[in-house]
Amino acid sequence: MTDFNSIINTLPGLTIYRNILKDPVVKAVIEHLHALTTRTGAIHPAHSYGGVYHLLAMTGNPCNGADAWQNHLLELILNDVNPFSQAAFAPGKNVNIFMPAIQWDLSILRNLYNTSALEIYNATVQALQSFLPDGESPALPVWTVPEPANQECSVLNNQRQQIKENLANTQEWDKLAEKLTHYYATFGCGVFNRYTAFRWQNGALQGICKPDTIKLGDLIGYVDIREQIIANTLQFLNNYPANNLLLYGDRGTGKSSTVKALLNEYWSRGLRMVEVPKKQLAEYQYIIQKLRHTKHRFILFVDDLSFEENETEFKDLKALLEGGIEDKPDNVLIYATSNRRHLVKETFADRTKNDAGREIHTMDSVQEKLSLADRFGITVIFPTPDQETFLKIAVGLAEQRQLPLPQQELRQRALQWSIWHNGRSPRSARQFVDHLEGQLAMEKLA
Incomplete structure (x- = not known):
């Protein structure tokens, strides 16, 4: 069994990735490991386990080889904004000065990652048996891998999943420092490596x-x-x-x-x-x-x-x-x-x-x-398109959607639409094709 005390004692030694210790899930896991190791602490193991379970139920975007807790830790590493990830993302910065500290931190974080959800669950069940009559076992809920998050959220998802799987399937994380550097350099850190489009709102990038x-x-x-x-x-x-x-x-x-x-x-x-x-x-x-x-x-x-x-x-x-x-x-x-x-x-x-x-x-x-x-x-x-340009746009959009109408009929309907509705513009042509596609689908359904 993993030595939980050793993990708890080494985590304060993090240098570059210290922000991870402020994460609510990580704090809850550390608190629960304390409850499991002391047994006489102020927090009952069932209570601390419930807190971790509640927080992990809200996470998502799993990768192969990682459970809910491990996946969350991988997300934190990729998202972390620190001197190393910022230097890798900035033009012309030297990241080599951070390498010894990065390798040190990655070794510590790999030990935390090795403490899987299943291992924590088994240790919790064993700890709670001391509170129950002989032969009885606590019916704790088991951590499960969450449902995948919406894959359309970002076109960067495939690259993100790949680096997560590299980490999940490698025991010696300190040897992946170069790959992590390349990831930050290419896709950024923090909000930048999760999105391609942003909105400036309330003084921050959303x-x-x-x-x-x-x-x-x-x-x-x-x-x-x-x-x-x-x-x-x-x-x-x-x-x-x-x-x-x-x-x-x-x-x-x-x-x-x-x-x-x-x-x-x-x-x-x-x-x-x-x-x-x-x-x-x-x-x-x-x-x-x-x-x-x-x-x-x-x-x-x-x-x-x-x-x-x-x-x-x-x-x-x-x-x-x-x-x-x-x-x-x-x-x-x-x-x-x-x-x-x-x-x-x-x-x-x-x-x-x-x-x-x-x-x-x-x-x-x-x-x-x-x-x-x-x-x-x-x-x-x-400029506003003339009639012929408008009709070409409407016919072209209809062909993109493979609408089964003769071109001449398409042109006649599009011309009527421009007269009855919003005039001649690419937007009006798209609205006409939207209407036509829905109309043809309803006719086919009928």
């Missing part, structure tokens, strides 16, 4: 479990227009100078879909995306502090950007694009979409001079508003 799955190959039409955006993004991914982009056009022309499709196309090359609401643009300096020292390339995505006459957030965006005192890192670009060419609402009253109570130098205010759009390096215009 991972998006299910980002839009739209791909560039799913988008029909606007090929020449999208080539400009793809070319700029490829320059960015190859560490060459690239521009912030403003995607301008009428509603439903595919601006946002194009930006989101870039992530699905290039995430494996290190592209990541952070959605930033307009109201939080003033927190730009905090966002770039999170992103600056990483190997990933980030697009800050500001969707449906425009400002009303009395809003002043456009000044924050101007500083963000160019002119702020803090230098914008090379691994961050801004892609914004808008239905308004100059972004800030301008009225004829803005151009009227010498009105009582109005600013004397009104054209200075007008130029300040108009200069915002000019600070984007490239403006890409998405």
Whole structure:
């Protein structure tokens, strides 16, 4: 049987991975091992076992060869934000100075990992028998491997599972230090190695479990227009100078879909995306502090950007694009979409001079508003499609979904849809195909 006392006594010797000791599950397991070894402690083993069981019931994403407790410990190791994992993820940092400490910590953590859920369960049953009449055995619930978490949560899941299985199936973890370094260097640590898409919310990066799955190959039409955006993004991914982009056009022309499709196309090359609401643009300096020292390339995505006459957030965006005192890192670009060419609402009253109570130098205010759009390096215009382009998009989407209708009938129905509903746009074409697919499925069911 594992010497629980030895494990308890070596854990405080962790150096780089000390954060793991603060985890609620780890603290509960240590508390339970204390209860098993002292037998005279303040905590009854049945009580401490119940606490661990309750916490582990909420974990998921198991890997082959690990039980619920062991799997949780592997997750903590991969997620841990520490000087070693941060250095591996940062460009140009030397991680070799951490290797002796990492090998030491991994040896300690492997001993903790070897204390399996089944072994803890058996030790608990044995400890509780002393509280029961002879011959009786406590009917404790057994820890089981939890149901797999949603595999769609992240496209990074396969790589994550692979490194976990390497750890689960290797006894000498200190020899896996190089593989762990490579994992952190490629995928990051903390929230970065679990998600490809993020949202800036309440002063922190929130991972998006299910980002839009739209791909560039799913988008029909606007090929020449999208080539400009793809070319700029490829320059960015190859560490060459690239521009912030403003995607301008009428509603439903595919601006946002194009930006989101870039992530699905290039995430494996290190592209990541952070959605930033307009109201939080003033927190730009905090966002770039999170992103600056990483190997990933980030697009800050500001969707449906425009400002009303009395809003002043456009000044924050101007500083963000160019002119702020803090230098914008090379691994961050801004892609914004808008239905308004100059972004800030301008009225004829803005151009009227010498009105009582109005600013004397009104054209200075007008130029300040108009200069915002000019600070984007490239403006890409998405025009409303003509009738033939709209019909080609609708027919192309129907063919992608293999809808069994003749092309001429598809064109006639799509044209009727554009007249009766939301006009001609790629969005309207997609809504038509959604409706048609559902209608045909209902007819087949009937």
